[in-house]
Amino acid sequence: MTGTALTSWRSEGGGNHQVATEVTDPYRSQISERIRVSVPDRGLRQDLRAISIVWRRELIRFRSDRLRAITSLVQPVLFLFVLGTGLSALAGRGLPSGVDFKTFIYPGVLAMSVLFTAIFSAASIVWDREFGFLREMLVAPVSRSAIVIGKCLGGATVATFQGILILALAGFAHVPYDLGLFLTVIGELLLLSFTLTAFGVMMAARIKQIQAFMALTQMLVMPLFFLSGALYPLNGLPAWLTVLTRLDPLTYIVSPMRHAVFTHLNMPPEVLSRLAPGVTWNGWPVPVGLSLGIVAVMGAVLLGIAIAEFHRTE
Amino acid sequence: MTEPVIVVSDLVKRYGELEAVRGIGFEVRPGETFGFLGPNGAGKSTTIKILCTLADPTAGQAKVAGYDVVKQRDTVRRNIGLVFQDTTLDSYLTGEQNLRFHADLYGVPRAQLQPRMRQVLDMVGLWDRRHAEVATYSGGMKRRLEIARGLLHAPRVLFLDEPTVGLDPQTRSSIWEYINDLKQREDITIFLTTHYMDEAENCDRIAIIDHGKIVAIDTPENLKASVGKDRVQISTTNDQAAIKELKEAFDLDAAIHEGMVTFNVEAGEAFVPRLFAELQQQIRSVSVARPSLDDVFMSYTGKTIRDAEATVGDRNRAHVMAFRRGR
Numbered sequence: 024m025t026g027t028a029l030t031s032w033r034s035e036g037g038g039n040h041q042v043a044t045e046v047t048d049p050y051r052s053q054i055s056e057r058i059r060v061s062v063p064d065r066g067l068r069q070d071l072r073a074i075s076i077v078w079r080r081e082l083i084r085f086r087s088d089r090l091r092a093i094t095s096l097v098q099p100v101l102f103l104f105v106l107g108t109g110l111s112a113l114a115g116r117g118l119p120s121g122v123d124f125k126t127f128i129y130p131g132v133l134a135m136s137v138l139f140t141a142i143f144s145a146a147s148i149v150w151d152r153e154f155g156f157l158r159e160m161l162v163a164p165v166s167r168s169a170i171v172i173g174k175c176l177g178g179a180t181v182a183t184f185q186g187i188l189i190l191a192l193a194g195f196a197h198v199p200y201d202l203g204l205f206l207t208v209i210g211e212l213l214l215l216s217f218t219l220t221a222f223g224v225m226m227a228a229r230i231k232q233i234q235a236f237m238a239l240t241q242m243l244v245m246p247l248f249f250l251s252g253a254l255y256p257l258n259g260l261p262a263w264l265t266v267l268t269r270l271d272p273l274t275y276i277v278s279p280m281r282h283a284v285f286t287h288l289n290m291p292p293e294v295l296s297r298l299a300p301g302v303t304w305n306g307w308p309v310p311v312g313l314s315l316g317i318v319a320v321m322g323a324v325l326l327g328i329a330i331a332e333f334h335r336t337e
Numbered sequence: 338m339t340e341p342v343i344v345v346s347d348l349v350k351r352y353g354e355l356e357a358v359r360g361i362g363f364e365v366r367p368g369e370t371f372g373f374l375g376p377n378g379a380g381k382s383t384t385i386k387i388l389c390t391l392a393d394p395t396a397g398q399a400k401v402a403g404y405d406v407v408k409q410r411d412t413v414r415r416n417i418g419l420v421f422q423d424t425t426l427d428s429y430l431t432g433e434q435n436l437r438f439h440a441d442l443y444g445v446p447r448a449q450l451q452p453r454m455r456q457v458l459d460m461v462g463l464w465d466r467r468h469a470e471v472a473t474y475s476g477g478m479k480r481r482l483e484i485a486r487g488l489l490h491a492p493r494v495l496f497l498d499e500p501t502v503g504l505d506p507q508t509r510s511s512i513w514e515y516i517n518d519l520k521q522r523e524d525i526t527i528f529l530t531t532h533y534m535d536e537a538e539n540c541d542r543i544a545i546i547d548h549g550k551i552v553a554i555d556t557p558e559n560l561k562a563s564v565g566k567d568r569v570q571i572s573t574t575n576d577q578a579a580i581k582e583l584k585e586a587f588d589l590d591a592a593i594h595e596g597m598v599t600f601n602v603e604a605g606e607a608f609v610p611r612l613f614a615e616l617q618q619q620i621r622s623v624s625v626a627r628p629s630l631d632d633v634f635m636s637y638t639g640k641t642i643r644d645a646e647a648t649v650g651d652r653n654r655a656h657v658m659a660f661r662r663g664r
Contacts, residue, residue, distance in 0.1 A: 060449050060491035062415050069444040076441035084429050155425040162391060163442035164414040 065164055073165040074173040081144060081177025085184075092185065095143070099136040099189050102128065103196065119294045126288070127298060129196040130280040131253025133208065134215060134273065136189040137182040138248060141216040142240045144178030145223020149233045167333040171224055175326060178220030179213055186212040197288075204287045208280060214315065215276045218322030225325050228332035251277045258300040269304065272321055275314040278302045282311060340403070342367045342494055342526045343388065348397035350383050357383040359549035360397065365526060365542075367493075370516075372540035373530040374630070380549040381530035382422070385498050388528065389419055402493045415443065418487030418495040422502055424479050428472040432463055432482050435471060436489055443490040457485040460522065461515050477508035481515060488523065495519075497529035501536065513539055534630040543630070545637055552637040557630060564628040564636045567605030570597040573618040582617055597624075 063069065085092065107125035114124040151157040160170050190208060193200055223240065230236045250264075251273035260268065268274050278301055285299040302309040343365035350358040358380045365371040373381045386392040388401055390410045399406045402416040426435050433454070440450050458464040461481035471479065480500065487495055500516070501509040516527065517539065529540070537543050537557065544554040553560060573579040576598050583591045583600060591600035602608045605625035613620060 060445055060453050060489075062490050063444050063446070065411050065415075065444075072441050072444060076438055080427070080430070080434075080438060083434065084427075087429060151427075154428070155421070155423045156427045158421065159425040159427075159439070160442065162389065162414060162419060163439075164411040164444075165442055 062164075065166075069164075070166055070169040073163070073169040074176065077160070077170055077173025078177045078180070081147070081174070081181055084147070085181045091143075092188075095140045095185055096136070096188060098139065099132045100192075102135060103132045103189075103192065107132075107196070118298070119290075122290070122294070122298065123197050125196040126198060126284075128254055129193070129198055130208075130284050131248075131251070131277055132196075133186055133189055133212065133280060134251065134253055134277050135248055137186045137212050137216045138219060138244055138273075140185045141178050141182035141219035142223040142244060144181055145174070145220050145227050146233065146236055146240070148174065148224060148227035149230065149236045152227075152231060153233065161333075168330045171326065171330045171333055174224055175217055175220045175329070178223065179217035182216035182220065183209065183212045186216070198284055199287055201287050204283060207283045211276060211280050211283070211315070214318055214322065215273075218272070218276075218318055218325060221322050221325035221329055225329040225332060228329060247271055247273045250274070252281075253277050256298060256300060257302060258297075269302065272318060274302055275309075275317045278309075279311045279314050339366070341365060342369075342402055343371070343528060344398075344400045345384075345388070346398050348384065348387065348399055349395045350380075350387060350392065351395045357549055358387070358394075361544075361546070361549070361551045362397075363544055363551060363554055365494075365528060367526055368524070369541045370520065370527040370529070370539065372537045372543045373528070373546055374532070374534070374537045374543050374634070375530075375546035376532055379546045381532075381546055382498060383549075384546075385496055385528070385530055389417060389496055390414055415490070416493045418490065418492035420480070420483045420487045420495070420497045420500055422499045424483065426471045426479060426482060426486075428474075429470065431468050431470055432458070432474070433467040435482065436467075436486055439486045439489055445490050453489060453491070457488045460488070460519060461485045475508075477504055477511065480504065480508075480512060484512075484515060484519075488519070488525075491523075492525070494526045494528055497527065499530055499532070501531075501533070509533075509536075534634070537630050545634060547638045553633070560633045561628045561630065564632050566601035566603050567628065568599065568601055568626040569605050569608065569612075570595070570599045570624045570626075571612070572597050572621045573616075574621065575618050579616065579618040586615065587612075597622075 103125060107123075107128055111124040114127075118124060118127060148157065151160070161167070163170075187209065190205060198204075226240065227236060230239065250267050250271040252268055253273075257265075257268055257274070257278065278299070281299045282301060285295055290298075300308075301311070302314055341364035343363075345364070346362040348358055348361050349356070361380075361384065373384065375381050383392065387394050388399055388406060390406050390413050393407055401413050404412045404416070406413050427438070430438065436454050436458070437450070439445075440454070445453065454467075455464060458467055461484055463478060463482055463485065466474070466478065471482065474482065484495075484497075484500070487497075497516070501512050504512065513536065519525070520527070531537055540557065542554065542556050543560060544551045545560070546552070553563070555563070571579065576593060579598050580591045580593075583589045583598070589600045589602060591598050593599065605627070609623055609625060612623075
């Protein structure tokens with residue numbers, strides 16, 4: 024310890040104010056009164072405060088990690104501009120005139136932009152375990168649910184923010200900057216991100232090694248993305264692929280997002296129904312509300328499993 | 338308040354085949370600094386984990402601050418502060434952000450947070466570094482920040498699991514300065530584990546643990562006294578005559594060690610004046626050495642703490658590591 028001068032602080036009367044004094048040995052500086060700290064009993068308010076701080080920590084860490092923000096934009100940008108442009112001549116033949124392939128895959132690219140960020144947010148739990156910080160959270164007198172919910176909300180917020188950055192590129196995909204559309208899409212991105220983070224947290228509860236976690240999630244994420252109809256319409260597919268796309272939970276969020284985008288493009292109804300046919304179950308069109316409901320229920324179930332897993336890890 | 342703040346009875350912890358803790362019992366009084374001394378793998382960390390509600394006992398009971406560690410887990414947690422062997426800080430956050438995180442998890446009232454944060458950071462000398470990222474802290478600073486954080490919610494018991502392990506000797510002694518300083522300021526009981534003999538001397542009372550059992554429990558002075566005799570070394574004008582005289586007049590077996598007349602006697606300091614008064618030979622110098630805790634450990638377990646670590650430690654370490662990773 025160097026004996027540097029330091030400003031000592033004390034509270035006087037009701038108000039707090041700073042008093043500057045020279046102290047040679049900082050840790051022996053005199054603090055006139057003991058600060059009485061009384062920690063309240065555990066309750067809903069305590070849990071909400073815990074959720075809030077776990078959530079805010081994710082944001083603080085995301086803000087200080089710009090590299091991560093940039094790198095996770097690379098993939099969606101590649102898909103949109105390189106794949107989208109490269110395939111447009113070829114794919115354009117299947118599209119009605121005036122519809123760009125980039126426009127078609129835009130909703131899928133939005134979903135993709137949150138996909139990796141959401142799951143990688145959950146990976147921070149694996150890191151936290153490795154670096155010990157998870158223990159600081161698990162020994163606190165708050166419910167495990169509060170910690171898991173805070174994590175999922177944090178991951179969802181960060182991922183949605185990534186999605187919003189891609190949303191800012193809407194003009195390049197000939198999608199209008201429409202407030203109503205944007206709010207709808209942001210809402211859907213939030214729902215998707217929350218569900219994905221919950222899925223990631225559930226996995227992170229079991230997988231202790233970061234390498235294993237990354238490998239496993241990569242292995243699961245790519246099929247989820249490719250089977251979701253992000254890059255092709257859901258109608259007129261071979262039977263096996265039709266079944267697989269209907270089993271992919273991501274399908275139920277990509278389809279409403281495409282619906283939202285395409286209804287803002289002023290295209291004739293027959294074109295709309297060809298490009299954004301929506302999910303059908305054996306010919307029955309699944310309403311947008313049900314589709315979103317499926318994702319929400321799934322998010323809730325995954326969250327429940329994640330909480331249960333963290334209750335057991337002791 | 339004379340009610341003990343930690344009460345442990347017949348505590349057992351088994352991990353499969355391995356019996357890490359084999360029926361221990363003890364009490365810790367309020368305001369005490371109580372040390373668990375033993376080699377790695379003796380059951381220290383397991384016991385501290387049970388007391389901190391991080392592991393459930395296989396059998397037996399433990400109460401901390403009056404609450405059962407199994408049945409009233411959350412209440413126990415609110416009343417204890419923890420500093421682990423391995424760091425549990427978020428190194429991407431600043432020192433202050435780490436404390437704020439802790440305050441919110443433990444529900445420290447917002448009005449008290451700022452002054453309390455100032456107080457604990459001042460106590461460990463980190464107030465002027467509070468806006469720096471923890472990644473830039475040295476090992477000693479990290480440990481001090483953890484101590485400050487463990488105190489933030491004003492716990493009744495502070496648990497320190499090997500608080501100075503992995504630190505250089507200078508940093509180790511400064512950590513002890515902070516701990517002793519803290520005893521002056523806070524109304525707190527400290528429970529710590531260590532396998533450093535010299536650190537155990539800082540405790541009010543020590544339990545010596547070996548193979549999952551407490552082999553002795555007392556103040557460092559009493560433990561050392563129980564080993565018995567102090568070692569007295571004198572040099573005289575005629576050493577051979579002195580040895581003969583010691584045998585005849587005091588019935589002491591003396592011999593030359595390290596170039597001095599050496600013998601063991603109970604209560605060495607009290608004996609020395611008598612020696613001066615009665616010994617015919619002129620004494621040129623005298624030294625009295627109390628038995629060290631090393632001698633204590635040796636006398637209770639028949640081996641030095643280092644020997645014990647070489648055998649028990651290796652056997653259990655693989656298991657302990659696996660357990661730690663599993664958490």
